[in-house]
Amino acid sequence: MRVVLLSLRLLSAVVLLAFSSLAAMADTTCPTAQLNAGKDIQIDLGPFACVYEDQDRALGIADILSEPQSVLFEPANNGLVDFSFGSARFWVRVRLHNADDTPGTWWITHDIPSADLLRVRQVTADGSISELLNLKGDAPFTARPIPHRHLASSVSLAADETVELVFDYVTGQGTQMPLMAESVASFVKRTQNETASHLTLIAILLGMGIISTLYFYSLEGPPALIYGAYVVSVALWLGHMEGYGFQFLYPNATKFNTYAYPMVGFSSFALGILFVARLTRTRQH
Numbered sequence: 001m002r003v004v005l006l007s008l009r010l011l012s013a014v015v016l017l018a019f020s021s022l023a024a025m026a027d028t029t030c031p032t033a034q035l036n037a038g039k040d041i042q043i044d045l046g047p048f049a050c051v052y053e054d055q056d057r058a059l060g061i062a063d064i065l066s067e068p069q070s071v072l073f074e075p076a077n078n079g080l081v082d083f084s085f086g087s088a089r090f091w092v093r094v095r096l097h098n099a100d101d102t103p104g105t106w107w108i109t110h111d112i113p114s115a116d117l118l119r120v121r122q123v124t125a126d127g128s129i130s131e132l133l134n135l136k137g138d139a140p141f142t143a144r145p146i147p148h149r150h151l152a153s154s155v156s157l158a159a160d161e162t163v164e165l166v167f168d169y170v171t172g173q174g175t176q177m178p179l180m181a182e183s184v185a186s187f188v189k190r191t192q193n194e195t196a197s198h199l200t201l202i203a204i205l206l207g208m209g210i211i212s213t214l215y216f217y218s219l220e221g222p223p224a225l226i227y228g229a230y231v232v233s234v235a236l237w238l239g240h241m242e243g244y245g246f247q248f249l250y251p252n253a254t255k256f257n258t259y260a261y262p263m264v265g266f267s268s269f270a271l272g273i274l275f276v277a278r279l280t281r282t283r284q285h
Contacts, residue, residue, distance in 0.1 A: 029050075029069060030048055030069070030073075030075050031095075032095040033045055033095065033097070033181060034097055034099045035096055035097065035098050036099055037098055037100040037157075039183070040183045041106075042181075043180065044079070045179035045181055046178070046179055047079035048094050049081050049092050050073035050093045051074065051081060051090070051091065052064075052072045052090075052091040053086065053090055054089040054090070054091060059091075061121060061129065061168075064168075065127075065129075065166075069093060072091075080176070081176065081177045081178070082177070084175060085173075085174065087172070088170075089168055089169070091166070091167070092167040092177065093164060096157065096162065096163055097157075097160075097162040098158065100159060100160075101159045101160065102159055105156045105183075106184070107152045107154055107183075107184055108180070108181050109151070109178065109180040110153065110167060110177055110179055111177065112169060112176070113174050115135070115137060116137040116169075117135070117170045118133065118134075118135045118151075118168075119167070119168050119169070120133040120134075122164070123165075123166060124161075125162060125163070132154070133145060138255065149191075149242065149244060149246070198239075198242050202235050202238055205231065205238070206231065206235055209232070213228035223279055226275040226278060230271035233271055234268050237261075237268055240261060
């Protein structure tokens with residue numbers, strides 16, 4: 001009797017382990033993002049993304065596609081594509097399906113602060129691969145397929161078609177990559193609203209800065225010019241942070257664009273400290 005009970009317990013444990021393994025495998029299969037060509041849509045693709053960190057940078061696109069998605073990849077943590085910091089090659093896979101009976105085009109926003117290499121490939125159901133983007137870190141702004149401060153690729157799907165997008169990138173900075181699928185009309189409307197709010201904020205900042213500089217100059221003289229320079233540097237920092245600098249001011253200065261963020265930020269910090277030191281006469285006190 002004891003042998004029978006022990007056998008049943010062992011069989012139950014094996015069955016439970018098998019079901020647990022199947023459930024774990026199912027959890028590593030990411031859902032397909034449903035797109036609709038007949039609507040202006042905006043979808044966060046983070047919850048649909050599967051990710052893999054290739055520490056040795058040993059795998060290519062053929063290696064990635066030869067294995068089932070559940071073998072190497074796992075769902076993005078909390079729906080956010082972010083590997084923290086590292087020198088690996090980072091892979092992201094997202095499946096898209098046109099749920100409408102008409103063809104459609106969407107723009108996929110895949111912003112990343114700075115990448116040494118970023119590639120986007122589209123894989124169709126029959127296994128054919130087309131390259132949507134191959135951008136190196138020293139590429140000028142004109143190398144972008146969509147000339148916009150947001151880094152984006154265009155995807156066109158036939159009615160009821162399903163494709164997979166495969167991203168791989170290498171970066172020496174932060175690895176977070178927001179992913180979004182939008183209809184072209186939604187992308188244009190959203191970015192225009194963003195630009196209007198950003199320019200309004202910068203205009204208010206500069207306007208108040210000019211008034212404050214004139215006021216301080218009437219009281220303290222030349223130190224007020226340091227304050228004016230501080231306000232201008234903050235406006236430049238905001239513009240660079242949102243990508244306007246690279247798009248309009250220095251589109252060919254890729255290396256400068258990479259390092260301008262900390263340079264302008266530290267300049268603003270230094271000018272602010274210098275102004276306060278001159279205004280309060282820190283050295284005398």
